[in-house]
Amino acid sequence: MTVRYDPRQPEVIADPYPLFRRLQSDDPAHWSDVLGGWVLTRYDDVRMALGDARLSADRITPFMSRRGAQTTPGLAELARLVPLWAVFSDPPRHTRLRGLMNRAFTTRAVERLRPRVEAIIDDLLDRIRGRETFDVMRDFAYPLPITVIAELLGVAREERDHFKSWSDELAGFIGSALDTPDKYARAGRAMGAMAAYFHTLISERRREPRDDLMSVLIAAEERGDAMSEDELVATGVLLLFAGHETTTNLIGNAVLALLRHRGEVPRLHADPAAAVEEFLRYDGPTQAMVRIAGEDVGLHGRTIRRGDRIFTMIGAANRDPDQFPDPDRLDLQRQPNRHIAFGYGIHFCIGASLARLEAQLALPALLARFPALTLPVDQPRWLPSLVFRGVSSLPVRACG
Secondary structure: OOOOOOOOOOHHHHOOOOHHHHHHHHEEEEEOOOOEEEEOOOHHHHHHHOOOOOOOOOOOHHHHHHHHOOOOOOHHHHHHHEEEEEEOOOOOOOHHHHHHHHHHOOOHHHHHOOHHHHHHHHHHHHHOOOEEEEEEEHHHHHHHHHHHHHHOOOOHHHHHHHHHHHHHHHHHHHHEEOOOHHHHHHHHHHHHHHHHHHHHHHHHHHHHHOOHHHHHHHHEEEEOOOOOOOHHHHHHHHHHHHHHHHHHHHHHHHHHHHHHHHHHHHHHHOOHHHHHHHHHHOOOOOOEEEEEOOEEEEEEEEOOOOEEEEEHHHHHHOOOOOOOOOOOOOOOOOOEEEEEEOOOHHHOOOHHHHHHHHHHHHHHHHHHHHHOOOOOOOOOOOOOOOOOOOOOOEEEOOOO
16 A cells, blocks of 8 residues: 655644654655655664765755745845754865864763753742643743753843744744745744844954853864854854754653653653653654755665655654664663664764753653643644644643
8 A cells, every 4th residue: 555645634743653654664765745855764764864975964055946045035044044054064064063063062061051950940940830730831841941052152031032933933944844834934034033133142242252152153263264254143043943942842742751651750750861862762852854865876676866855754763663662652761772863973963962961850850840740631732843843832730
């Protein structure tokens, strides 16, 4: 029986994993007319594609060329800055940008943030205390990572609400929103606003450096090659956007999984680090990464032609039964757990250690403070996104 992958269907948005299993079994190199590209779902194929130098991470440049970025409303600013993101760059540009960014996300640098992350968590939980109901996403999963990354970059507190709305609009473009027809215009306006903010911030930090990441990036040199103004702006937008989007959805998905599997809560408290790795595998915040074939590639009897788009389905790979025994079971003590939720190869998520730290501290603290959390509605609304996996809201009751 022919399998058709259509990520726009409500049942697929709510639970893509049954269809992923069918693709793994029956059509592991699947051509999707809906997406106009190849869909890879097996663990070995996805990891291969993410680490294969024949496949380019720059999906933005060819897209902008097809769309006519300079003549399409909203796309010009996106076309100028998004290709400068390290995540959408290939060597040698990627190597240079990654080298300049790496020093801010070493294990030691991230660990120094632990006391501040703990303080932010305590403050957020104090604000929720006494409420009968609250929204995990609005009141906890979003404000924690946006506060951390904004403070790290040097973004003023009063600007963070603006960045929330701008980031939501940008996510429609970056995350391939499935139900937003004007997503390019909205994302373009958001990028313009974020770029204007960072131009101002960079100018201020050039005059008066501070103890923040933007000052470090301005001063940083790797083999004598500093970032240009546009690269600084693009990197600032990338770090602020990616620095909260992934962690927000990681925390939200994890809380939802815990409330559906209450027997796993003791294991969360016993080993938060192992628990977070399983949340990343089981229902991680990133469902797909896109690559562009730089040459013809054969796979499973199919020929992926040069220029074809390849959708590497991270979420499917992390539920591959050939890699993970009983993959649909949440097991917070799962060992080994070689998931690829943060990608693989040279584009492995630079902020992975920070996301892990935030989730390892946030989840036990939330469940310790509110041990009787319940879900009033068991079917939350999932984001209509091909790339991002998360819920738009997660209302809970603080007591039974």
